[in-house]
Amino acid sequence: MDIDRYISSNEATWVRLDELTRRARQRVAALDDGELDELVALYQRSTAQLSYAQTYFRDPALTARLTKLVAAAAQVIYGKRPRTAQTIVGFFATTFPAAVWHNRRFMAVAAVAFFGPAVLVAVWLLNSRAALDASGSAAERTHYVEQQFEQYYSAQPSAQFFTQVTTNNIRVGFMAFALGGIACVPGVAILAFNGVSLGQAAAWMISEGDTLRFFGLILPHGALELTAIVFAGGAGLAVGWALIAPGDRLRSEAVAEEGRRAAAIALGLMATFVAAGLIEGFVTGSGLPAAVRVGIGLTAWAVFVAYLWRRGRAAAAQGLTGALGERPADVAGVFPVATSGR
Structure with missing residues (x-):
């Protein structure tokens, strides 16, 4: 798959994740349970897509866009850093x-x-x-x-x-x-x-x-x-x-x-x-x-x-093995577990 087809086939995912992230950043309660579940699922999918893009396309613009998108979603999901007590x-x-x-x-x-x-x-x-x-x-x-x-x-x-x-x-x-x-x-x-x-x-x-x-x-x-x-x-x-x-x-x-x-x-x-x-x-x-x-x-x-x-x-x-940097699928219980069918 070339980069144009890759962007075209995943554009809807990224737009939707950006929309949910912006709303949640203003007020998490603005999202209902289904949207919270969707936010987590789209974040996980976009993280995998970022990794794929970095490996196979190495396009600076696409990498920068996805990095910014994933980072913003992670900040909403995992909370603003540092959260030392929660991390410990x-x-x-x-x-x-x-x-x-x-x-x-x-x-x-x-x-x-x-x-x-x-x-x-x-x-x-x-x-x-x-x-x-x-x-x-x-x-x-x-x-x-x-x-x-x-x-x-x-x-x-x-x-x-x-x-x-x-x-x-x-x-x-x-x-x-x-x-x-x-x-x-x-x-x-x-x-x-x-x-x-x-x-x-x-x-x-x-x-x-x-x-x-x-x-x-x-x-x-x-x-x-x-x-x-x-x-x-x-x-x-x-x-x-x-x-x-x-x-x-x-x-x-x-x-x-x-x-x-x-x-x-x-x-x-x-x-x-x-x-x-x-x-x-x-x-x-x-x-x-x-x-x-x-x-x-x-x-x-x-x-x-x-x-x-x-x-x-x-x-x-939960499928965890304890490697540093590994994150549970339900993001430490902050949001519901994302379903694989999303």
Whole structure:
């Protein structure tokens, strides 16, 4: 199709979208429900037509016209920018959980890569005296259990410790994320390395008869913190796998798409690491009973998982995958969902 035929066949759409946009700009209530539905449908259609025109015609005048038209309609539909609060709410209500849900299989792989070595090392050290002694002398293990483990959580003022552990956790999460994007193997390695460290710490504490103290200090913050590290690693693995096996997409397109989704996960996990840091800084090392500390931590973790499960499934039902820049078909609930028959 040449450019003249393309303009002729779509002119009515653009004129109608411009008319509805102008009316809605003056007063949204001036449009009835059917017209609002039509506005959204025409906006989506014109956005696709703009993309087509940019790809196949590259005509400056047509591109400028459609860009202006689509931008004006978007301003009416999504509201005037910046709408910071709405954007943040929309991100955590839809984008972040959608991205995690879409990459849930990679999260499962990351969980195995982390917790698998942790369990194996702990079981091995607890069942092999030679392996336990090779991991550290009796004096080193006793010093760690009696002098280092619990004191780590209370040696500094809470606010200072919160800042320190949050920064460290974000660094570890970023490493797992970044290394996972390099063909997967380095990401799996860093997850496994951290899992081994956790397994050794567990074995040392349990072998000294401090099982309850170990879990009483790890679970309050660890349930949320370790889940966030695993999710960061899973996001990196998704990018790395797109590089290895892009499927029917160009490798550059696959990596870019997964990168936008992984970026959404990374941004969401920043808040998760802050929440875990608050618990570690102000709850784990506090004087609260162990049962209360563990209860707080596991409650926070359960709420986090339930939120991701519920919101992620809901977003997936709308066809969303959590890539940054992706918008739901019903424009965040501001207007009714556009029907495909329009």
